[in-house]
Amino acid sequence: MQQDKHPEYRPVVFRDRAAGYAFLTRSTATSEQTIEWDDGESYPVVDVEISSESHPFYTGKARTVDSEGRVARFERRYGGRPGEGSGPTG
Template sequence: MKKNTHLDYKQVLFVDSSTGYKFVCGSTYQSDKTEVFEGQEYPVCYVSVSSSSHPFFTGSKRLVDAEGRVDKFLKRYSNVKPAQPVQVAEEPVAKGKKKPSLKKKK
């Protein structure tokens, strides 16, 4: 078995950037920034949405300051022009000629 393949599992301080809510959870997240929380120093991970700010858990329809995926999509493709339909020229059919039959003759 290879040595030193797994990351260190340690306690990390997660901070909700929209509400300021802080909680400690075990994680392999690595950070250079640290903060003191409840008398101990932890590496910090800033998250945009947590259980304190997500509408499903809060029961409210409060807007989160982070841009959503739909907004990014609309912003990116709002200036794109719709594609023009391609016009196909029809070939004139010669009158009086019959198409060959596909049936087998006996």
């Protein structure tokens, strides 16, 4: 690795304010704000809007929204669901 070409890689705290969750990891992200961590050290803190603690996919709260009736349109176009005796596969 060439010297003086890459950003500093150091411990940084990422804080998800929506979930009230923070975690310490290594990153090149920078911040003017700092936070005192559980180990007594002070680290830069980066506030994020969403993390694995608040994202619907990871929390199991994800849902599928069929706002345009795509399933009904598919069934009209292709004659129902497979295995029901209609359409090219049934």
